[in-house]
Amino acid sequence: MIDNIGFVIGDISRLIRRTFDKRARAIGVTRAQWRVLTWLRRHEGTNQSALADRLELDAMTLCRMVDRLQDAQLIERRRDPEDRRAWQLFLTTKGVALSDQLEPIGEQLLQEALADMPGKDRERLLALLELFRSNLQSIDEADADRKRSAHG
Amino acid sequence: MIDNIGFVIGDISRLIRRTFDKRARAIGVTRAQWRVLTWLRRHEGTNQSALADRLELDAMTLCRMVDRLQDAQLIERRRDPEDRRAWQLFLTTKGVALSDQLEPIGEQLLQEALADMPGKDRERLLALLELFRSNLQSIDEADADRKRSAHG
DNA sequence: TCAATTTAATAACATAGTTTATTATATGCA
């Protein structure tokens, strides 16, 4: 029973990822790139290390993604006037146009997948998932603390 | 509301992946390798292409994972007596021992994360998630069909 | 003020994953 919940959650996230990848790729980006574009759409001027933190990516990994997105003329780097080490990231016109196409994809997929679930049940599902998430967050933090004290 | 469900599911699967990766890596394997070992534990003798299908991995990707797992002396390839093209995969003694350590990790994480959720709620959660999954599966298949007919 | 430390970004190297093409074997059917 309890492990079924694990399997089903695993299946769901895999299916979301798959469908998402396919639909995003049809538009010409990977899911990883989509995350960067979507974040920048709402928070223009973020620098690389802040963005890497946000998206839980390695700074180096993001650095190279930014290289590629810049080559594809979807984003651009501008020097931070306050900190000469840092770049501020902005979507180009092309990047904004692409991000407009991407935005509805996630919402739409969820709409399709939950079309036949009554509103009451959606609320229940959300509440139960939120409890689940909050417990996982505590576990994650506890693991991180354990590691810290083992080191120190 | 509906997009919150998406975000929460995303968070949950990310947190499960993270915690899982950390705990599995402490034992000396990646999550991808863990999936291979766990499957083989229950289905010894599976060949590479069947296993790749099962785990939804590319045949080539699995081939290299098998190379590494074999180098690490966790699994071994034996010729299929029925089909001289194919290898049958088996855990070594070392692989079995490691798989024994991995087995409880998933179950345990879920136990911790759902400890404070009453049985009734767990059942409800599972039922709602199953509906969600089944809808996503239909969408995934519909997308695949659309692609097929666009090609043909 | 200036040496020590931290931070932002990235080059260089190592590892893992994907795509395409090849080899050996198996299967279907004229």
Add this chain to the structure above:
DNA sequence: TGCATATAATAAACTATGTTATTAAATTGA
């Protein structure tokens, strides 16, 4: 039988990611 096609595995080339080390600039603090 023997030719066309399919299948199992993998080599080779390419792409993406993770790790370590370096550079330049910012911050801290005696």
